[in-house]
Amino acid sequence: MEDKRCRNRARWKGRNSEKDILRSEVWSLMEERSVSIGPAWSRIPNFIGADRAAQRLAELQIWKSSEIVKSNPDSPHVPVRLRALKDGKLVYVPVPELVKDYPFIELDPNKLMRNGIPFEEVAPIEGAMEHGRKVGFQDMKPFDIAVVGCVAVSRIGGRTGKGGGFADLEMGIFREMGLVDADTPIVTTIHSLQVKEDERVIMDAHDTPLDWIVTPDEVIETQTVLAQPAGVNWDAVQSDQYENIPFLVSLRSILSDKKYS
Numbered sequence: 001m002e003d004k005r006c007r008n009r010a011r012w013k014g015r016n017s018e019k020d021i022l023r024s025e026v027w028s029l030m031e032e033r034s035v036s037i038g039p040a041w042s043r044i045p046n047f048i049g050a051d052r053a054a055q056r057l058a059e060l061q062i063w064k065s066s067e068i069v070k071s072n073p074d075s076p077h078v079p080v081r082l083r084a085l086k087d088g089k090l091v092y093v094p095v096p097e098l099v100k101d102y103p104f105i106e107l108d109p110n111k112l113m114r115n116g117i118p119f120e121e122v123a124p125i126e127g128a129m130e131h132g133r134k135v136g137f138q139d140m141k142p143f144d145i146a147v148v149g150c151v152a153v154s155r156i157g158g159r160t161g162k163g164g165g166f167a168d169l170e171m172g173i174f175r176e177m178g179l180v181d182a183d184t185p186i187v188t189t190i191h192s193l194q195v196k197e198d199e200r201v202i203m204d205a206h207d208t209p210l211d212w213i214v215t216p217d218e219v220i221e222t223q224t225v226l227a228q229p230a231g232v233n234w235d236a237v238q239s240d241q242y243e244n245i246p247f248l249v250s251l252r253s254i255l256s257d258k259k260y261s
Contacts, residue, residue, distance in 0.1 A: 044149035049216030054079035066144035105132035157224025158201030
């Protein structure tokens with residue numbers, strides 16, 4: 001059990017040492033302060049108050065005016081997905097770590113109601129994968145809002161994920177497929193302990209900055225001036241991502257053909 005715990009804590013470590021240090025600090029602090037729900041390490045940590053953060057997000061105009069929501073699959077955003085479905089929004093959820101031959105699940109609240117499937121059952125990723133519609137990037141409609149998972153953020157819009165590079169890869173694909181553009185709000189809900197000093201949150205060229213940060217206690221409109229990446233930085237894709245993400249090679253070929261056609 002101890003060996004497994006150590007392996008989990010070391011997952012993806014070494015890609016960026018400064019980001020590794022920051023992530024470790026956040027995960028340790030959340031456990032020490034007893035604000036994390038379940039294990040915190042090597043994941044987008046769930047936290048006490050995630051439901052309150054989701055409610056704060058739902059009070060924003062960017063949420064009220066949205067019809068299509070992309071939400072990351074991690075536990076802290078179960079309340080976000082539940083809120084979206086209750087509000088009648090179409091929800092797209094990525095398969096965790098993109099390990100299936102299909103990348104996304106579509107949750108249509110109208111279809112779920114017709115089939116008698118409670119929203120509470122499909123808000124967790126296990127239920128979404130059982131009852132949702134499996135879709136490819138080309139099958140998806142453009143998003144009105146994109147909710148991403150974070151381990152640490154800064155008030156100027158910087159974000160650090162868990163280290164696997166999945167969120168930035170997804171966002172690059174979304175841009176190339178026309179699913180998000182410069183006006184699409186990029187949002188996260190996190191615990192206030194995850195908000196760090198601006199200089200601590202390092203942003204690489206392929207990293208996507210945040211427009212809004214919502215905690216159980218406050219709403220931060222970042223008004224970020226950090227640059228949005230143009231698309232997928234294929235040079236930044238790791239060899240293990242090619243090995244573990246079944247559709248990545250074929251998708252790269254499709255996007256290359258699309259770009260040069």
